[in-house]
Amino acid sequence: MAISREDVEYVAALARLELTEQETQEYTEQLNSILDYAAMLEQLDTDNVRPTAHAVPLHNVLRKDQVNESIPREKALRNAPDADEGFFRVPKIV
Amino acid sequence: MSVVEKSVSELHELLVHRDVSSTELTKAYIDRIHSADPDLQAYLTILEDQALAQAAEFDRKIAQGEDIGTLGGIPMALKDNMCTEGVRTSCASKMLDNFIPPYNATVTDRLRAAGTILLGKLNMDEFAMGSSTENSNFAKTRNPWNLECVPGGSSGGSAVSVAADEAAFTLGSDTGGSIRQPAAFCGVVGMKPTYGAVSRFGLVAYASSLDQIGPLTKTVRDNALVMNAIAGHDLKDSTSVPYEKPDYTKFLVNDIKGLKIGIPREYYGEGIDSDVAKGIQAGIQTLIDLGAEVEECSLPHTEYAIPSYYLIATAEASSNLARYDGVRYGYRAEAADVLGMFKTTRAKGFGPEVKRRIMLGTYALSSGYYDAYYLKAQKVRTLIKQDFDKAFEKYDVLLSPTAPTPAFKFGEKSANPLAMYLSDVTTVPVNLAGIPAISIPAGFVNGLPIGMQLMGKAFAEGTLYRIAYTFEQNTNYHTLKPNLGEVLARGNR
Amino acid sequence: MVIADKYEMVCGLEVHVELQTKTKIFCGCTTEFGGEQNTHVCPVCLGLPGTLPVLNREVVNYAIKAGLALNCEIAEFSKFDRKNYFYPDLTKDYQTSQFDLPICGKGGLEIEVDGEKKWIGITRAHMEEDAGKLVHSGETITTSYESSVDYNRAGVPLLEIVSEPDMRSIPEVLAYLEQLVQILEYTEVSDCRMEQGSVRFDVNVSLRPIGATTFGIRTETKNLNSFSSVRRCLEYEVARQARVLDAGENVVQETRTWDEGKGITLTLRSKEEAHDYRYFPEPDLAPLVIDQEWVEGIRKTLPELPVARRARLQGLGLSAYDAGVITSGKAMADYFDTALSYYSDAKTLANWVMGDVTRLLNSNQCSVADSPISAKQLAELLELIDKGTISGKIAKSVLEEMYSTGKDAKIIVKEKGLAQISDEGALLGIIDSIIAANPQSVEDYRAGKDRAIGFLVGQIMKATKGQANPGLVNQLLKQKLS
Numbered sequence A: 001m002a003i004s005r006e007d008v009e010y011v012a013a014l015a016r017l018e019l020t021e022q023e024t025q026e027y028t029e030q031l032n033s034i035l036d037y038a039a040m041l042e043q044l045d046t047d048n049v050r051p052t053a054h055a056v057p058l059h060n061v062l063r064k065d066q067v068n069e070s071i072p073r074e075k076a077l078r079n080a081p082d083a084d085e086g087f088f089r090v091p092k093i094v
Numbered sequence B: 001m002s003v004v005e006k007s008v009s010e011l012h013e014l015l016v017h018r019d020v021s022s023t024e025l026t027k028a029y030i031d032r033i034h035s036a037d038p039d040l041q042a043y044l045t046i047l048e049d050q051a052l053a054q055a056a057e058f059d060r061k062i063a064q065g066e067d068i069g070t071l072g073g074i075p076m077a078l079k080d081n082m083c084t085e086g087v088r089t090s091c092a093s094k095m096l097d098n099f100i101p102p103y104n105a106t107v108t109d110r111l112r113a114a115g116t117i118l119l120g121k122l123n124m125d126e127f128a129m130g131s132s133t134e135n136s137n138f139a140k141t142r143n144p145w146n147l148e149c150v151p152g153g154s155s156g157g158s159a160v161s162v163a164a165d166e167a168a169f170t171l172g173s174d175t176g177g178s179i180r181q182p183a184a185f186c187g188v189v190g191m192k193p194t195y196g197a198v199s200r201f202g203l204v205a206y207a208s209s210l211d212q213i214g215p216l217t218k219t220v221r222d223n224a225l226v227m228n229a230i231a232g233h234d235l236k237d238s239t240s241v242p243y244e245k246p247d248y249t250k251f252l253v254n255d256i257k258g259l260k261i262g263i264p265r266e267y268y269g270e271g272i273d274s275d276v277a278k279g280i281q282a283g284i285q286t287l288i289d290l291g292a293e294v295e296e297c298s299l300p301h302t303e304y305a306i307p308s309y310y311l312i313a314t315a316e317a318s319s320n321l322a323r324y325d326g327v328r329y330g331y332r333a334e335a336a337d338v339l340g341m342f343k344t345t346r347a348k349g350f351g352p353e354v355k356r357r358i359m360l361g362t363y364a365l366s367s368g369y370y371d372a373y374y375l376k377a378q379k380v381r382t383l384i385k386q387d388f389d390k391a392f393e394k395y396d397v398l399l400s401p402t403a404p405t406p407a408f409k410f411g412e413k414s415a416n417p418l419a420m421y422l423s424d425v426t427t428v429p430v431n432l433a434g435i436p437a438i439s440i441p442a443g444f445v446n447g448l449p450i451g452m453q454l455m456g457k458a459f460a461e462g463t464l465y466r467i468a469y470t471f472e473q474n475t476n477y478h479t480l481k482p483n484l485g486e487v488l489a490r491g492n493r
Numbered sequence C: 001m002v003i004a005d006k007y008e009m010v011c012g013l014e015v016h017v018e019l020q021t022k023t024k025i026f027c028g029c030t031t032e033f034g035g036e037q038n039t040h041v042c043p044v045c046l047g048l049p050g051t052l053p054v055l056n057r058e059v060v061n062y063a064i065k066a067g068l069a070l071n072c073e074i075a076e077f078s079k080f081d082r083k084n085y086f087y088p089d090l091t092k093d094y095q096t097s098q099f100d101l102p103i104c105g106k107g108g109l110e111i112e113v114d115g116e117k118k119w120i121g122i123t124r125a126h127m128e129e130d131a132g133k134l135v136h137s138g139e140t141i142t143t144s145y146e147s148s149v150d151y152n153r154a155g156v157p158l159l160e161i162v163s164e165p166d167m168r169s170i171p172e173v174l175a176y177l178e179q180l181v182q183i184l185e186y187t188e189v190s191d192c193r194m195e196q197g198s199v200r201f202d203v204n205v206s207l208r209p210i211g212a213t214t215f216g217i218r219t220e221t222k223n224l225n226s227f228s229s230v231r232r233c234l235e236y237e238v239a240r241q242a243r244v245l246d247a248g249e250n251v252v253q254e255t256r257t258w259d260e261g262k263g264i265t266l267t268l269r270s271k272e273e274a275h276d277y278r279y280f281p282e283p284d285l286a287p288l289v290i291d292q293e294w295v296e297g298i299r300k301t302l303p304e305l306p307v308a309r310r311a312r313l314q315g316l317g318l319s320a321y322d323a324g325v326i327t328s329g330k331a332m333a334d335y336f337d338t339a340l341s342y343y344s345d346a347k348t349l350a351n352w353v354m355g356d357v358t359r360l361l362n363s364n365q366c367s368v369a370d371s372p373i374s375a376k377q378l379a380e381l382l383e384l385i386d387k388g389t390i391s392g393k394i395a396k397s398v399l400e401e402m403y404s405t406g407k408d409a410k411i412i413v414k415e416k417g418l419a420q421i422s423d424e425g426a427l428l429g430i431i432d433s434i435i436a437a438n439p440q441s442v443e444d445y446r447a448g449k450d451r452a453i454g455f456l457v458g459q460i461m462k463a464t465k466g467q468a469n470p471g472l473v474n475q476l477l478k479q480k481l482s
């Protein structure tokens, strides 16, 4: 299951990563070698195996519907690269 | 013997008897950091003023006769992926270079409540992705046993600062070996607790279902003491297990007679350095001599752990690291529109290994590949877990080398990501299964420490401590120190 | 619906409804509407590095309750998943939602259009978190040079209810929506304040030639927030798709946006832009195991739902129309039922509630829930009419007085001396004087002109300022004149 250059470009677009030409080439090669290695998983018959999403099985971990104080706005905005009038600001969307 | 070389339990005695004040102790560590760290580069942030203020506060309390607890007044440091309110938490990434959390991680709160003094924040592989700390965007942490060698990773700074007496103890995080492997490379004790034993709240996520915080210490006793302070249920972490936390020091008995130890043969396959294997063999003999029953056993799916781990970890990481988009915090690259800003911010803010893992993880989850990669890996995870369950029906613990080799040279593996990944073969199965494992000093190869890994059933940290403690009491590896003469001399000039 | 005798419309809806919890789905921040921007936020709902979600129990309870009211199967095992996509209103650049194991499975509800009943299937309903709000510098998203983000709404719990593509006309769609919103209001799962965006609709619609059995290519128009927008959007989209098909072209499968001002839909996402959400199980949240006990406990709290309520009221003699009006909102229906517990003539009660009471409330822009006249007070007023203490006409003015003063009917009647004059002696005196003053009318009556008596009664009522008991006046007058 070789990964093509187009696959790498598609994945980079999904992950919002601007790749240089060199990175695209490098990642194509490296992902191929890693995925070649991972192909060994195909040897295992896992048809009747349930997947493990959580290492420790817990369920119904719930909290009460009780209001906790929010943080002051200046604290919320303190790390923002661009904030104005109490808002986070971003460049135009489209 | 300088005060900074002492163990936490020794320091506690000194503090209790007022032979030393926390301020004196904190100053001694800060002096040590100033002289050792220019070469070792374990610290990313040094909190000199804050630490001294905390120490002074502690000294006032002890003067008033307040109960100081077992960790009160002890200077320590945290890996830089654990949030500290008001103190930069960078994950060694350009992305979070200027990030100052408005809140504390649960471990930060608990250690503060225990009265410890926070000396600073420690270097690591960027976002905990790596096995050598070479992926830090900020510093090159060196192995104090050999400055040409890596300290291991990703908790390199956490291991080095303990080994070089720049902190009495530290916390690291372990997703695929990131506490145990650097502990082994630097000759200290490192515990990866059971998944769910220590709260992850405030630990910047790499791979949520695998990440776990744990202590790096000079001795097994110290490790149990720190676990006493940080472990236990936390309502802020839905994956935290509501179990009855024991007093881990109760397990520190010098006796392992009758305990059954399994030696999984798959951990001694190709790639294991023969000297490391010999060293571990000698350690096994010591345990046999002390009365343990040792037997070879099999964990048949071990070879599938690496691909399974790298698919699951990177898939989760690709999602966990999506939030670094330049909107709410951290680095932002200017661009004409939001899409451009996202892409450029992430291209410039992340280092190459992080991007590589995001790419791999995104691919493993993407439409058409989910079943073949991510789901398959999760199923294999079940098989690996079952291997352990089966083995633990027969054995109290399993034993292996912590890492296939001693610390390697800088640049030796960084050119080939797959080769770097393969070196995690002995540590990642533990994270997939969610079980605890400890690495303890078990000898030297070419002047570099090696670690012995003990793996236990879920929540059987106590059994690991018992064997580790008995081994420690009957060996002297943990008392040996790297020769820092030149390092300190250079730093003091 | 048949469009130009050629096409049939096929429509399915996704409805996002804000659940009425006090706090957000994964943190303790308030869900209150209308706070200053970025003041209802904390490290968790801002998605700060290291933070973790903890599920609000009440969200699960509400989801189960809604599911039961919508006849859905409640899953025994359910889990959360991450839906991965980048957008500045998402604090983690993924939405915590449910993918393959939603809390509510198949269900549905019955609608009625032009007397025809029809079952509309519900595919599923799942819990998820809301996103923040973007404010654009320009008129629209496309003409802005920058946008501002407010995360107060980020993390507010939503239930996304997905219908089957069972609707075939705009009236069916509107009936489904009205029915759905009514049920959600009745169960108090949501306040359904559409003007505050607490219910939002995604409309999936396609056309197919009449008689065809397979579906055509559909479009999805996202984020409509009123019934009238849904109606206008469907009218536009159906006409647009018909034109495309008439031209022999294919409809493009795409996501569109609704321009409220222009009344048109526009392409939102171009096709080449991938939306590959890479769902996977949320590792930070434990799954849900919902046992019978939990479900039954919630079932007990379910109120009588609109359909059952309408049937009961019709059983009490109300017309289908009246029963529909009374049950159109839970507040009105509850008001009616409370009054009914004090006053048993349902028909009369319905006339008053739908008539004078509603008129009074409307002219004062007051909701039933906030009515200054309690249901019990209304019942007491109607009792006074039945007992003959006051006339129906006087009762109307008493009602107005009750509205403005909040006083009980009895007190107003007493204070203002509005009780009917039913004292024969007093009335006979007045009758005599009216007879004496109007000989012509008396003569006319005796000559067989029945209408003349009406005039005389009117004069008596006038003389008593309307307080004379009209029945008694009639009776006494006839006796006098015979």
Ligand SMILES: [Mg+2]
Pocket (backbone or CB within 6 Å): C097, C128, C160
């Ligand atoms: Mg949704």
Ligand SMILES: [Zn+2]
Pocket (backbone or CB within 6 Å): C024, C027, C028, C029, C040, C041, C042, C043, C044, C045, C046, C155
């Ligand atoms: Zn919050």
